[in-house]
Amino acid sequence: MFNLCNLYKLKAPRSVATAMRGRSPRWRWLVAGGGALLAMAGVGAALAWSLIFDSVLASHLALVPNSRSYQSWLAPNVPLYFEVYLFNWTNADMFPMEKPNLEQLGPYRFLEKRQHVNVTWHRNNGTLGFRTLHSWHFDPTSNGTLEDNITTLNAIAASAVYRSRFWGFFQQKGLSMGLALFGQQMAVSRLAGELLFEGYEDPLLEFAKTLPPSTTGGAPQVDRFGWFYERNNSLDIDGYMEVTTGEHGGTLPGQIVRWNHNYRLPYYSGNCGQLLGSAGEFMPRNLTEESELLMFSPDLCRTVVMDYMDSGVHNGLQYHKYGITARSFDNSTFSSENTCFCNGACEWSGVMNVSACRFGSPAFISLPHFLHGDPQLRDLVTGMDPDPEKHSFYFAVEPRLGVPVDVSGRFQLNLYLEANPHVALYEHVPKMLFPILWVQQRVIIDDAIVAELLMVRSVLDWGGIVCAGAALAFAIIATVASCCSNTKKRKYSKPCDLFKTCDKLKDDAELKLNSM
Numbered sequence: 001m002f003n004l005c006n007l008y009k010l011k012a013p014r015s016v017a018t019a020m021r022g023r024s025p026r027w028r029w030l031v032a033g034g035g036a037l038l039a040m041a042g043v044g045a046a047l048a049w050s051l052i053f054d055s056v057l058a059s060h061l062a063l064v065p066n067s068r069s070y071q072s073w074l075a076p077n078v079p080l081y082f083e084v085y086l087f088n089w090t091n092a093d094m095f096p097m098e099k100p101n102l103e104q105l106g107p108y109r110f111l112e113k114r115q116h117v118n119v120t121w122h123r124n125n126g127t128l129g130f131r132t133l134h135s136w137h138f139d140p141t142s143n144g145t146l147e148d149n150i151t152t153l154n155a156i157a158a159s160a161v162y163r164s165r166f167w168g169f170f171q172q173k174g175l176s177m178g179l180a181l182f183g184q185q186m187a188v189s190r191l192a193g194e195l196l197f198e199g200y201e202d203p204l205l206e207f208a209k210t211l212p213p214s215t216t217g218g219a220p221q222v223d224r225f226g227w228f229y230e231r232n233n234s235l236d237i238d239g240y241m242e243v244t245t246g247e248h249g250g251t252l253p254g255q256i257v258r259w260n261h262n263y264r265l266p267y268y269s270g271n272c273g274q275l276l277g278s279a280g281e282f283m284p285r286n287l288t289e290e291s292e293l294l295m296f297s298p299d300l301c302r303t304v305v306m307d308y309m310d311s312g313v314h315n316g317l318q319y320h321k322y323g324i325t326a327r328s329f330d331n332s333t334f335s336s337e338n339t340c341f342c343n344g345a346c347e348w349s350g351v352m353n354v355s356a357c358r359f360g361s362p363a364f365i366s367l368p369h370f371l372h373g374d375p376q377l378r379d380l381v382t383g384m385d386p387d388p389e390k391h392s393f394y395f396a397v398e399p400r401l402g403v404p405v406d407v408s409g410r411f412q413l414n415l416y417l418e419a420n421p422h423v424a425l426y427e428h429v430p431k432m433l434f435p436i437l438w439v440q441q442r443v444i445i446d447d448a449i450v451a452e453l454l455m456v457r458s459v460l461d462w463g464g465i466v467c468a469g470a471a472l473a474f475a476i477i478a479t480v481a482s483c484c485s486n487t488k489k490r491k492y493s494k495p496c497d498l499f500k501t502c503d504k505l506k507d508d509a510e511l512k513l514n515s516m
Contacts, residue, residue, distance in 0.1 A: 057285075057401070057456075058246060061246055061253055061282070062245055062246040062247045062253055063128060063243070063244075063245040063246060063247075063253045063254065064245055064247050069253065073116065073254075073281060074115070074116050074119070075114075075115050075116070076114055078443060078445070078446075079111070080111075080112045080113070080114065080441060080443055081109055081110065081111060081112065081139065081441070081442060082109070082110045082111075082112040082136060082439065082440075082441055083106065083107035083108070083109050083110075083439065083440040083441070083442070084106055084107060084108045084110075084196060084437055084438075084439050085104050085105065085106040085107050085108075085368070085437060085438050085439075085440070086104075086105050086106055086108070086150050086152070086192060086195065086436075086437050087102040087103065087104060087105075087152065087383070087435050087436060087437060088102065088103040088104075088105050088150050088151055088152070089101070089102060089151045089152055089153065089187055090102070090103055090151070092151050092186065092187035093187075095186055095187070095429075096428050096429050096430060099380055099381055099382060099430075100380075100381045100382070100383075100434065101381070101382045101383055102381055102382065102383035102384070102435055103383060104383065105143075105144055105148060105150065105192075106142070106143055106144055107142060107143055107144075107440065108138075108142045108143075108144055108146070108192055108196065109138075109139040109141060109142040109143075110136040110137060110138055110139060111136070111137045111139050112134065112135070112136050112441070113134070113135045113136075113137075114132055114133070114134055115132070115133045116130045116131070116132055116133075117130065117131055117132070117133050117235065118130055118131045118235070121245075122242070126244055126245050126246075126247050126248040126251060127242050127243060127244055127245060127257050127258075128242070128243065128245055129240060129241065129242040129258070130240075130241055130242075130243075131235045131236075131238070131239070131240055131241070132235070132237065132238045132241070133233065133234075133235055134231065134232070134233070134234065134237050134238075135232060135233050136197065136228075136231075136232050144192065145192070146191060146192050146193030146196070146198075147191055147192070147193070148191065148192040149189055149190070149191060149192075150189065150190060150191070150192050150195055151187055151188070151189045152187065152188060152189075152190075152195065152436060153186070153187060153188075153415055153417075153434045153436060154184060154185060154186060154187055154188045155225070155227075155361075155415060155436070156184070156202050156204050156205065156225055157179055157184040157185075157186070157204070157425065158362055158415050158416075158417065158434075159360075159361045159362060159415075160175060160179070160204065160208075161175070161179075161420055161423050161425070161426050162355075162360070162361065162362035162416060163215070163360050163361075164420070164423065165418075165420065169422060172420065172422035172423055173422055175423055176422060176423040176424050176425070178204075178207065179204075179423065179424075179425050180424065180425075182202075182203045182204050182207065183203075184204060184425065185425075186425060186429075194226060195226060195227060196226055196227055196228050197226060197228045197229060197231070197232055198224075198226055198229070199222075199224030199225055199226030199229035199230075200224060200225060200226065201223065201224055202224075202225055205222060205223060205224070205225060206223070208221070209221045220359075227413070227436070227437065237298070238298040239259060239260040239298055240258075240259070240260050240261060241256065241258075241259060241279060241298075242256075242257045242258035242259075243255055243256055243257060243279050244257060246282075252278075252282060252284055252285075252402075253282045254278055254279050254280075254281050254282030255277065255278055255279070255282070256275050256276070256277060256278070256279050256296040256303075257275065258275070259275060259296070259298070262275075263275060265301060265302060267301055267302075267356035267357050268302065268340050268341060268356075269340050270340045271337060271340065272302070272337075272338075272340035272341050273340075274303065275296060275303065276294050276296065276303045277293070277294025277295050277296050277303045277304075278293070278294065278295050278296065279295075279296055280295055280296070280297070282402070283395065283397050283402040283403070283404060284402050285399075285400065285401060285402035286399070286400060286402075287320050287322075287397060287399040287400075287402065288320075288399065289308050289311075289320065290308070291308065291320075291322070292305055292306065292307060292308075292322070293305075293306040293322040293395060293397070294306075295395075299354075299365075299411065300352060300354060300365055300411075301354055301356070301357035302341065302352070304324060304328055305327070305328055306322040306323050306324055306325075306328065306393075306394070306395065307322060307323070307325045307327060307328070308320060308321070308322055309321045309322060309323045309325075309392075309394060312396070314396065314405050314406060314444075314450070315447065315450045316450070316454060317398055317405055317450055317453055317454055318398065318399070319396040319397055319398055319399070319405050319406070320396070320397055320399045321394050321395070321396045321397075321406075322394065322395050322397065323392050323393055323394030323395070324367060324372070324392070324393040324394075325372060326349065326350060326372040328372075329349070329350050329351055329352045329365075329366065329367075329372070329373075330349055330350075341353065347431075348373060348374040348376065348377055348433065349373065349374045350366055350367070350370060350371075350372045350373025350374055350377070351364045351365065351366040351370075351373055351374075351377070351414065351433060352364065352365040352366070355416075361415075362415050362416035362417070363413065363414075363415065363416075364413075364414045364415070364416055364433050365411050365412065365413065365414070366411070366412045366414060366433070367386075367391055367392070367393060367410060367411070367412060368386070368390070368391035368410050368411075368412045368438040368440075369384045369385055369386040369387070369391050369412070369435075369438075370384055370386060370412070370433075370435075371386035371387075371388065371391040371392065372386075373386075377432075377433055380430065380432040380433075381432070381434070381435065384435070391410060391438075392408065392410065393408065393409060393410045393411070394406075394407075394408055395407050398453060401453065401456065403445075403453060404443070404445075405444070405445050405450070405453075406443075406444050406445075407441070407442065407443045407444075408440065408441075408442050409439075409440070409441040409442075410438065410439065410440045410441075411438060411439055412435060412436075412437070412438035413435075413436045413437050413438070413439075414433040414434060414435050414436060415433070415434045415436060416432075416433055416434075417429050417430070417431065417432050417433075417434055418430075418431040418432075419431070
């Protein structure tokens with residue numbers, strides 16, 4: 001007779017094994033493993049977030065084709081205003097008996113547009129060459145018109161006398177007679193427009209065309225004189241520039257490499273002849289209060305060192321401000337390293353002799369109103385009133401990203417005067433720097449760019465924390481999934497219960513058979 005209990009006993013071990021295994025579904029193991037991997041990735045991203053961010057930022061800032069940075073650099077659309085303040089000489093007829101009294105007029109404001117053209121790529125060394133096209137348009141909101149009459153120092157005569165200081169006696173006497181013959185005076189009165197971009201005619205310019213280049217310092221022959229004459233829509237203002245693209249690892253974009261095809265400045269010796277720093281549009285990142293900003297200026301023909309000044313907040317965006325200080329144009333009073341910038345006359349601190357790169361003209365650059373300059377410079381004239389708020393040269397830079405948020409570029413042009421006993425016009429003049437004009441270029445980023453920079457800065461500041469939080473969340477998920485896979489098992493009957501049930505079935509069957 002077929003024994004159901006024996007059949008059940010034969011199959012019981014297989015059913016018991018299946019019940020004892022109680023395996024959890026496979027998806028829990030997948031969740032646990034995936035969570036663990038994502039948690040480790042999050043930890044790695046959190047630890048390396050700063051490096052990841054810098055790498056991505058560098059790729060966006062690099063001056064390479066089709067990058068956003070390159071398109072903005074090629075034709076900047078940020079409004080740039082060029083403002084000129086002219087000094088009107090009110091007592092010219094009393095010079096040199098009275099020291100010059102100067103009245104500041106302006107600003108004469110011009111809207112400036114820039115475009116980088118003739119771009120040449122040097123991909124083998126990560127640089128690009130270019131020239132800059134400048135154009136200026138008079139702004140009627142100026143405080144004055146181009147028809148204003150201005151009395152100022154006769155720059156043409158001053159340059160001629162300055163170049164003759166090393167000539168022989170007879171040559172200087174010849175110059176003296178020539179100045180008298182052409183009716184040259186110590187001062188000239190011209191319209192503001194003529195002094196700036198239009199230029200004005202002078203018989204001494206026509207005579208200069210007949211002189212050999214050695215006499216004129218190699219200056220180009222012109223038929224008119226103006227401080228910015230022939231600069232409008234010209235490609236020769238800044239000269240040929242070659243800067244880094246930033247596409248090679250560890251390099252910043254926009255750092256000067258060559259100027260006018262030279263790797264060194266031909267006007268200065270030693271360290272003063274080095275080409276260093278930014279060309280003015282890209283700043284270093286990760287700046288601190290101990291950092292210095294190095295900026296190359298074609299107008300100064302040199303690299304300027306800007307020191308930390310202070311810190312502040314612009315529309316919620318923090319910045320460090322770096323500017324030209326007393327050390328920047330030092331005449332070696334504070335540091336002997338600046339001696340090689342002197343190029344002859346270097347008697348006053350706070351001014352820069354740029355005559356070497358201006359064809360031997362007596363041009364000296366300072367901050368407006370001789371800010372940070374030798375007090376004697378202000379004692380020789382009246383009308384100077386230096387104010388750090390109005391006359392400083394500075395770059396306010398978001399320190400972590402290296403993006404300028406507020407820039408004020410200010411310089412004053414001065415002409416060097418000294419007595420020359422062989423030139424009648426200059427026989428009794430004092431040794432001094434005569435202020436001519438000062439310029440200002442101010443750029444403040446708009447609110448849209450500020451909002452974008454705040455977002456980028458938030459990504460930098462919080463990105464690592466977000467990655468760390470995500471890593472923690474994934475770790476919790478992996479832990480929970482792993483614990484559930486070990487604790488949540490199927491219910492099964494103990495083996496002993498199975499055998500008891502089997503015996504009971506056997507007894508019931510035997511009772512039924514016996515009763516039959």
